[in-house]
Structure formats: C-alpha cells, structure tokens
Amino acid sequence: MNNRLRNIWRPLWPFLTAALTLLLLLQLGHLRTPIVIPSISAVFARLGDELADAAFWHSLGASLYRLGIGFPIACFLGGLLGLLAGLSRSFAVYLRSLIGILQSIPPITWLPFLVILYGFGDVPIITIIVIASFFPMALSVMNGTEGVSHTHIEVAKVLGAKKGQLLRKVYLPETLPAFITGAQVAFGNAWRSLIAGEMVGSAAVGLGFAISFSGEVADMEGVIMYIIVIGAIATFLDHFVLEMLKRRLLRWRYIKGGGDR
Amino acid sequence: MQTLELRGVGKRFGALQVLKEIDIRIEQGEFAAIVGPSGCGKSTALRMFAGLENPSEGQALADGVPIEGPSPARMLIFQEHALYPWSTVEDNVGLGLELAGVPKAERIRRVNEVLEKVNLGGFNRYYPSQLSGGMKQRASIARALVMDPDVLLLDEPYGALDALTRLSMQNELLDIWSGSGKTMLLITHDIDEALYLADKIYVMSARPGQIVETIRIDQPRPRDRSSEAFAEHRRNIMRLLGLED
Numbered sequence: 245m246n247n248r249l250r251n252i253w254r255p256l257w258p259f260l261t262a263a264l265t266l267l268l269l270l271q272l273g274h275l276r277t278p279i280v281i282p283s284i285s286a287v288f289a290r291l292g293d294e295l296a297d298a299a300f301w302h303s304l305g306a307s308l309y310r311l312g313i314g315f316p317i318a319c320f321l322g323g324l325l326g327l328l329a330g331l332s333r334s335f336a337v338y339l340r341s342l343i344g345i346l347q348s349i350p351p352i353t354w355l356p357f358l359v360i361l362y363g364f365g366d367v368p369i370i371t372i373i374v375i376a377s378f379f380p381m382a383l384s385v386m387n388g389t390e391g392v393s394h395t396h397i398e399v400a401k402v403l404g405a406k407k408g409q410l411l412r413k414v415y416l417p418e419t420l421p422a423f424i425t426g427a428q429v430a431f432g433n434a435w436r437s438l439i440a441g442e443m444v445g446s447a448a449v450g451l452g453f454a455i456s457f458s459g460e461v462a463d464m465e466g467v468i469m470y471i472i473v474i475g476a477i478a479t480f481l482d483h484f485v486l487e488m489l490k491r492r493l494l495r496w497r498y499i500k501g502g503g504d505r
Numbered sequence: 506m507q508t509l510e511l512r513g514v515g516k517r518f519g520a521l522q523v524l525k526e527i528d529i530r531i532e533q534g535e536f537a538a539i540v541g542p543s544g545c546g547k548s549t550a551l552r553m554f555a556g557l558e559n560p561s562e563g564q565a566l567a568d569g570v571p572i573e574g575p576s577p578a579r580m581l582i583f584q585e586h587a588l589y590p591w592s593t594v595e596d597n598v599g600l601g602l603e604l605a606g607v608p609k610a611e612r613i614r615r616v617n618e619v620l621e622k623v624n625l626g627g628f629n630r631y632y633p634s635q636l637s638g639g640m641k642q643r644a645s646i647a648r649a650l651v652m653d654p655d656v657l658l659l660d661e662p663y664g665a666l667d668a669l670t671r672l673s674m675q676n677e678l679l680d681i682w683s684g685s686g687k688t689m690l691l692i693t694h695d696i697d698e699a700l701y702l703a704d705k706i707y708v709m710s711a712r713p714g715q716i717v718e719t720i721r722i723d724q725p726r727p728r729d730r731s732s733e734a735f736a737e738h739r740r741n742i743m744r745l746l747g748l749e750d
Contacts, residue, residue, distance in 0.1 A: 398557055398581075399589075399648075400600070402580065403580075403652070404575065404604050406604075409604050413604070417592075496590055496592075499635060
C-alpha cells in the first residue's frame with residue numbers, strides 16, 4: 245500500500261513544484277502592480293465561484309465535447325494513414341510531402357475558410373483539431389511500422405504464421421508504442437488548436453471563448469483563472485490519463501530486473 | 506524425421522555471388538555443422554532449409570522434396586534469440602502452438618514440459634528483458650522445441666553469449682538432441698563448438714561461399730576438448746580457413 249502511494253506521489257511532485265513556481269511569479273507580479281494583477285487568493289476565490297456556476301461547466305463541456313470528437317478522429321485517421329504509409333513506400337513519400345505542406349500552414353489559418361464553408365459552431369473547430377493532430381500520429385505510426393523488426397516477422401513465419409496472424413501477432417504489438425507516442429504528441433496539438441479556434445471566434449461558448457471574452461472586458465482575474473484551468477486540464481489528460489494508458493498497454497517496457505508479476 | 510540436402514546450390518543477391526556449387530547432404534538424426542568466416546554465406550544456406558531463402562541455382566531439398574517455404578517440421582533458432590519483448594516467456598514459447606490453433610490447456614502443458622527440459626521451469630511469466638542472455642537463448646530453443654520439429658536449424662545460437670555460458674549451453678544442446686532422432690544443422694564460426702558437437706563438419710570458404718572440405722568426427726561424446734585428435738582436427742580446419750600454415 246505504501247508502494248502504491250509512492251507510485252502516485254513520484255510523478256506528481258515535480259508538477260506540483262512547477263505549478264507552485266508559476267503561482268509564485270504571479271504573486272510577485274501582484275505585489276508589484278496590485279491594481280492590474282490579482283493575488284493568488286483572489287484568483288482561487290474566483291475559481292471557486294465559477295465552479296459553482298453552471299455557465300462555467302457549460303463552457304468546459306463544450307470544449308471537451310469538441311476535443312472528444314476531434315481527437316479520436318485524428319488518431320484514427322492518422323493511425324490508418326501511418327499504417328498504410330508504413331506498408332507502402334510510394335504512399336509514404338506522398339504522405340510525407342502532404343504533411344510537410346500541412347505543417348507549414350498554422351492550423352488556425354484554416355478557420356476563415358471553414359467558417360465560410362460551415363458557418364460558426366463546432367464543425368470548424370473540430371476540423372481544425374483533426375488537421376492539427378492527425379499528422380503527429382501518422383508520422384509516428386509510419387516510422388513505427390517501417391521499424392518493425394525483420395527478424396520478428398521471420399520468427400512468426402518459421403512458426404507458421406499466416407498474413408492475418410502476422411498482423412495481429414507482430415505488426416500490432418510492435419507498433420503499439422508508436423501509436424501511443426503519436427497520440428500523446430497529437431493530444432498537445434489538438435488541445436492548442438481547440439483553444440486557439442475558440443479564441444479566434446468560431447464559437448460563442450467554450451474555454452477559449454471564455455478567456456477571450458474575459459480579455460475583452462479587462463477581467464484579469466478571469467483571464468488568469470482560465471489560463472490555470474486550461475493548463476490543468478491538459479496536464480491532467482496528457483501526463484496522467486494518457487501516461488497511465490501507456491503504462492498499462494506497454495507493461496513489458498516498464499518491467500525491470502528479475503521481478504515477478 | 507528428415508534428411509536435408511543442397512544440390513548444386515548457388516545464390517546471388519544482385520551482382521553479389523554469395524554461394525557457389527554447394528553440395529551437402531545431412532542424414533536423418535545426424536548432427537552437422539557448417540564452419541566458416543563471417544559473411545561466407547553459411548547463414549544463407551541454413552535459411553534455405555528454413556524456407557526463408559530460395560536458391561538462385563540448384564535445389565534445396567528436405568526428404569528429397571524441394572523446399573517451398575517454412576514448415577513446422579523444420580525450426581530455425583535465430584542468432585540473438587529474437588524473442589518478442591512484449592510477450593512473456595510462456596507466450597513466446599507457445600507462439601507456434603497458438604498460431605496452429607492448439608487449445609490453451611494443452612498449449613500450457615506442452616510449454617511447461619519444454620521449459621523444464623531447457624531448465625527454465627517456473628519462468629513462465631517473465632518478460633525477455635528480465636532474463637539473462639543464456640536464459641533468453643534457452644527460451645528461444647524452447648520456442649522451437651515445443652513444435653517437436655524433425656529438424657533443428659541453429660544460426661550461430663551462442664555467438665552472443667559469454668564463454669562459460671556457451672560451454673554449458675553446448676552440453677544442454679547435446680542432451681536435447683541425443684536420442685531424439687532429430688536432424689541438426691549448426692552454423693558457427695567457433696571451430697571448437699563445431700568439433701565438440703557435430704558428427705560432420707562442412708568447412709566453408711568466403712566469397713563466394715564454397716564447401717572446401719567435409720570432415721567426419723567419429724569421437725564418442727562427451728568429447729575431450731584437450732585431446733590430441735581434437736587438436737589435430739582444429740589445426741586442420743584452421744589451415745583450411747587460411748588461419749594457420
């Protein structure tokens with residue numbers, strides 16, 4: 245049980261220290277210019293108020309909804325394209341070029357195009373999430389598939405594996421780490437473009453819209469509170485949810501020494 | 506049980522001639538070895554028996570029948586174990602049975618049996634990264650043995666092991682083979698290993714790989730590595746490989 249506590253604490257404390265550093269800087273700012281920058285306690289009091297307000301939850305829900313649709317689509321699409329590119333050299337060359345071009349266009353650039361096409365609302369933002377986050381997934385899975393050990397394939401062939409069995413028993417487990425790394429990088433892109441899309445104004449609800457609105461009415465407390473909320477949610481999803489998923493799926497990578505199960 | 510034969514075999518990779526006019530025949534239940542410098546194409550010859558490589562000229566035969574592809578009757582044991590790092594010992598060893606659709610209960614029984622045989626009993630749930638080099642290679646041998654093949658093809662199986670582990674693994678291999686009637690073909694660049702294990706040694710030259718001599722070893726086992734006959738054979742092979750005058 246003590247072990248379990250330590251396992252939770254060990255990855256947690258660096259984050260807490262880092263968060264504390266940032267809050268400390270904020271507090272210093274407050275001490276220097278108290279009129280503009282609110283104190284930590286004021287920000288957290290505000291956070292408490294907001295948590296009791298349905299509008300806040302509505303805004304949070306809208307953002308998570310867009311992420312919840314866009315991110316899985318991007319992962320699926322990126323994984324599929326990456327897998328195909330890993331198996332076909334000519335498609336890989338094409339995909340690399342396509343990604344090269346897409347990477348040089350900041351995802352948010354597509355917003356006006358999409359707004360004219362679909363109007364204000366969820367669709368343009370979800371589309372931007374997909375554009376921004378499918379390619380890290382595709383690149384990672386492509387590299388993973390290309391890197392499948394030739395010997396591992398031959399072992400299965402000698403043992404009598406057929407095509408489908410090769411895919412299930414070698415390609416899939418061997419590319420799983422690449423899928424997960426891809427998903428983690430993709431998540432960062434998805435989150436950034438979600439907030440950016442909402443801020444630039446394709447929606448009248450969402451975390452990005454809320455912080456942008458706070459900015460317009462010079463509500464510094466609200467601005468800082470939303471920065472904290474946005475950072476906290478992404479950190480939690482990336483470093484705890486996805487990380488735990490990774491450790492569960494890739495258990496063999498984290499086992500050390502002559503330990504038993 | 507199977508005989509193995511290469512008849513007039515040549516192999517080219519593009520412009521590179523790897524093997525030239527290879528004629529070898531290994532009888533049922535015989536322990537043969539091919540010794541040669543690295544890059545002489547000896548692994549290529551072995552891979553033909555495994556069904557992973559086709560001859561450019563000539564024929565690779567098992568029991569007189571041309572080899573079309575891999576077969577569960579002929580198991581290849583790879584250099585450096587090639588276990589799947591994401592699977593436990595049990596799942597690695599049971600892979601061939603699983604692919605063949607053997608029910609789980611029987612699979613586990615046979616895996617346990619073969620793990621006992623290679624001295625890995627009780628390591629079922631370990632991952633390869635938790636095992637020593639020798640244990641990994643034992644698991645890799647178990648993965649082949651569990652299929653109960655007629656032929657074991659060993660591609661420098663102990664090349665990556667330290668000298669002491671290698672010696673004890675050689676004895677274990679003899680234990681596995683003796684009385685089993687299995688046909689064995691060992692590829693090695695370790696002359697002593699070939700002399701200690703094999704009934705028949707093919708000495709291969711480099712580029713293109715050709716059989717320069719076939720040597721019969723009639724000494725009873727276990728062989729004395731420091732005996733005069735052993736030393737005589739060793740000198741002979743070194744001379745054939747151009748390592749000694």
